[in-house]
Amino acid sequence: MSADKRKPAMVIGLGRFGGAVATTLERMGHEVLAVDTDPDRVQHYAGRLTKTVEADGSENGCLRRLGATDFGSVIVGIGSDVEASVLTVLALSDLGINNIWAKATSESHGRILERVGAHHVVFPEERMGHRVAYLVNERLLDFISFGDEFAIARLKAPEFIIGLPLVTSQCRKKFDVTVVGVKREGEDFIHATGDTLIMPGDELVVSGRTDRIEDFAVGKG
Structure with missing residues (x-):
């Protein structure tokens, strides 16, 4: 606009x-x-x-x-x-x-x-408090909560999916999260598909329930 x-x-x-x-x-x-x-x-x-x-x-x-x-x-x-x-x-x-x-x-x-x-x-103070708490553990790089246990987060690609296309890593089936996109250093934002290959150093934008995003970040299925 x-x-x-x-x-x-x-x-x-x-x-x-x-x-x-x-x-x-x-x-x-x-x-x-x-x-x-x-x-x-x-x-x-x-x-x-x-x-x-x-x-x-x-x-x-x-x-x-x-x-x-x-x-x-x-x-x-x-x-x-x-x-x-x-x-x-x-x-x-x-x-x-x-x-x-x-x-x-x-x-x-x-x-x-x-x-x-x-x-x-x-409730800006409350929301910021929740956001800071999730960022302090250093698993997530950025975090937006929608107040109903759903969130969108930016995080470093977990080790267990590096070198695999998303369809093979089965993020949605195993963790009930969706990888929305990938940011690779020096490249434009990539909108994720099943064929998207995750490389070392990639940052992911992931959506899903907050607890499941936390599990995904550490590879805890």
Whole structure:
């Protein structure tokens, strides 16, 4: 999708999470209106985002003046102030915003956000904690969990499949995982097929249940 077709987004709360979301959206070609009550944060992002405003996003009237209903998505990045987080989502819901994303710091916080109108609730600290735990053991190079025991991981090719085509190694039958692709140093990403030969030094992108990916990484059938 080209930049001029990307819908504008509003980000309320410019802490580490909100700031990262806002700057990433800007790099992706979205126009971003960022809102925070802290003048220092607003000043920090002033030259990096389409527009930054010092304002209270939990006030319905303020959101109307900022044109919140003109944005395709609104992301509430407020985390430490639970009351402000909830009131902001409630105000956005009252305005009829139909794509509200909100950061939660706990399960109870997340449930409240959903009840007052958030369409998507994210738990960045919890997810990062899980990701770090899987990376610490050094079997996996990267890891994305989808919260339902399913994950996609990048890992070094296990010794037991090196020199074999994938159809011979029977990854899916033995481990119930799917090798999606292979990255070889100095070469483009390879979309895996049954005939793909695994070489020393290859990195694999694998999908499946988290526990089965762990077993596959160490050759534990």
